[in-house]
Amino acid sequence: MTLDRTAFFIDGDWAAPASGDTIQVVSPHTEQVVATVPEGTTADMDAAVAAARRAFDSGPWPRMSPEERIDVVQNFSNLYAGKLGEMAELISTEMGAPLSFSNLAQAPAPWMQIEAFLGIARSFPWEETRTGVLGTDVVVRREPVGVVAAIPPWNVPQFTIMSKLVPALLSGCTIVVKPAPETPLDPYLMAEILSEAGVPDGVVNIVTAGREVGAHLVAHPGVDKVAFTGSTAAGRKIAAVCGEQLKRVSLELGGKSAAIVLDDADLAATMEGLKFASLMNSGQACVAQTRILASRAKYAEVVDALAETVSAMAVGDPLDPATEIGPMVAQRQQERVEKYIALGQEEGARVVVGGNGMPDGLTSGWYVRPTVFADVDNRMRIAQEEIFGPVLSVIPFDDVDDAVRIANDSEYGLAGTVWTGDVESGLDVARRVRTGTYGVNTYTMDFAAPFGGFKSSGIGREFGPEGLAHYTELKSIYQP
Numbered sequence: 001m002t003l004d005r006t007a008f009f010i011d012g013d014w015a016a017p018a019s020g021d022t023i024q025v026v027s028p029h030t031e032q033v034v035a036t037v038p039e040g041t042t043a044d045m046d047a048a049v050a051a052a053r054r055a056f057d058s059g060p061w062p063r064m065s066p067e068e069r070i071d072v073v074q075n076f077s078n079l080y081a082g083k084l085g086e087m088a089e090l091i092s093t094e095m096g097a098p099l100s101f102s103n104l105a106q107a108p109a110p111w112m113q114i115e116a117f118l119g120i121a122r123s124f125p126w127e128e129t130r131t132g133v134l135g136t137d138v139v140v141r142r143e144p145v146g147v148v149a150a151i152p153p154w155n156v157p158q159f160t161i162m163s164k165l166v167p168a169l170l171s172g173c174t175i176v177v178k179p180a181p182e183t184p185l186d187p188y189l190m191a192e193i194l195s196e197a198g199v200p201d202g203v204v205n206i207v208t209a210g211r212e213v214g215a216h217l218v219a220h221p222g223v224d225k226v227a228f229t230g231s232t233a234a235g236r237k238i239a240a241v242c243g244e245q246l247k248r249v250s251l252e253l254g255g256k257s258a259a260i261v262l263d264d265a266d267l268a269a270t271m272e273g274l275k276f277a278s279l280m281n282s283g284q285a286c287v288a289q290t291r292i293l294a295s296r297a298k299y300a301e302v303v304d305a306l307a308e309t310v311s312a313m314a315v316g317d318p319l320d321p322a323t324e325i326g327p328m329v330a331q332r333q334q335e336r337v338e339k340y341i342a343l344g345q346e347e348g349a350r351v352v353v354g355g356n357g358m359p360d361g362l363t364s365g366w367y368v369r370p371t372v373f374a375d376v377d378n379r380m381r382i383a384q385e386e387i388f389g390p391v392l393s394v395i396p397f398d399d400v401d402d403a404v405r406i407a408n409d410s411e412y413g414l415a416g417t418v419w420t421g422d423v424e425s426g427l428d429v430a431r432r433v434r435t436g437t438y439g440v441n442t443y444t445m446d447f448a449a450p451f452g453g454f455k456s457s458g459i460g461r462e463f464g465p466e467g468l469a470h471y472t473e474l475k476s477i478y479q480p
């Protein structure tokens with residue numbers, strides 16, 4: 001079966017692209033073309049925004065009751081649940097995530113998001129009556145924010161689309177999604193499911209395109225709110241445009257999260273936890289715990305345990321269920337990670353596992369060797385900049401205060417973890433680290449609770465009632 005596509009999903013139908021430009025989807029494992037899809041132009045984007053605008057200004061969706069919209073989104077969820085295996089495999093094929101990760105985070109987690117948002121929407125205060133200070137009733141409504149532009153990255157494509165699409169739908173917004181050019185295939189399957197679920201025409205529109213067309217969408221006068229996940233550099237540009245235009249904007253950006261390993265941690269359990277927390281999605285995760293903070297007293301022990309754990313991880317074909325670390329998404333990303341590995345050595349850090357070159361047994365594909373650096377100073381660039389690959393830095397600390405100081409000494413504030421035998425002291429550390437999410441002896445995301453970043457990791461939150469509220473405008477109606 002071919003994965004090729006020739007049209008965009010606009011106004012509830014398959015629309016012919018305005019130009020003959022195409023994107024070739026290349027397998028990061030085989031380096032062979034697996035599919036060709038159209039590449040969106042500004043004309044395609046204009047058509048998508050016009051459809052979303054019409055559907056918002058005069059279509060049924062924003063005028064339906066929350067309960068009616070919940071029914072349609074529930075249909076979508078039920079149908080999506082039947083496609084999890086297909087979706088996971090598609091994403092692994094296009095961007096190289098190990099299937100073991102895709103079967104957890106690339107498809108089931110987006111579906112769990114839909115279910116979580118449905119639960120939140122059922123008890124959300126869409127319209128409430130308050131007794132005002134004058135003793136009269138005030139009706140407080142949460143109305144849809146309007147036409148949403150959703151711009152996700154390639155690393156967790158469905159995960160980052162769903163956190164925008166579902167709250168937008170439930171609130172009565174209409175939406176234009178601009179997927180990343182590396183991951184154009186999964187949105188087609190999603191569009192088919194949305195169609196079957198009965199989402200009205202024009203409510204969801206999808207045009208895959210590159211940055212310039214993405215920038216066109218952000219600046220488009222027909223768009224009321226931008227929801228972006230991606231790099232901090234792009235987030236700054238998008239925020240500037242939205243600031244100028246006073247558009248609503250939420251930004252989920254980069255990270256350089258620290259895992260603090262306290263002396264009383266169970267080291268074996270910590271290493272098992274860090275395999276996921278630090279190296280999920282082959283290290284291509286915004287929340288990856290890439291700085292491992294260990295006390296000077298236990299430093300050598302932690303470095304040895306990490307070296308042993310990382311060197312035992314299975315690297316290879318993402319579609320092999322046993323694989324734990326797959327290739328980088330693109331050659332460009334492979335080169336970027338290799339540059340950082342060389343830079344770390346120049347900065348004086350010591351490679352204890354990995355280093356540049358292909359992993360054993362592999363001759364093609366955009367692989368890098370999972371790498372652990374010891375003797376890292378937090379001021380080094382490898383400790384400050386987001387590498388977005390399987391490269392970990394072990395940094396020594398003097399005491400807990402010093403560990404917290406180092407964890408906070410970062411432009412980012414997305415996530416963090418502490419590993420300890422004493423949950424209370426873990427919670428104490430969690431309260432002191434300035435990040436949007438934090439894990440004690442685990443890293444996980446709970447869709448009932450807000451997710452997002454402090455500092456340069458973003459503005460706004462996704463998930464939970466807070467993530468739904470971002471897609472609404474508040475209106476107060478006074479009465480005599």
Ligand code: NAD
Nearest residue numbers: 152153154180210211214215230231234252253254255286
């Ligand atoms: P990227 O910023 O290069 O691109 C992200 C998306 O934005 C793509 O669709 C791209 O085409 C588009 N884009 C880029 N510049 C744009 C502009 N000026 N205007 C409009 N659209 C633009 O990021 P990437 O390389 O695809 O993804 C990796 C980054 O995403 C990492 O920094 C990672 O930390 C971050 N990320 C953050 C989260 C989070 O929830 N905080 C989740 C996943 C990824």
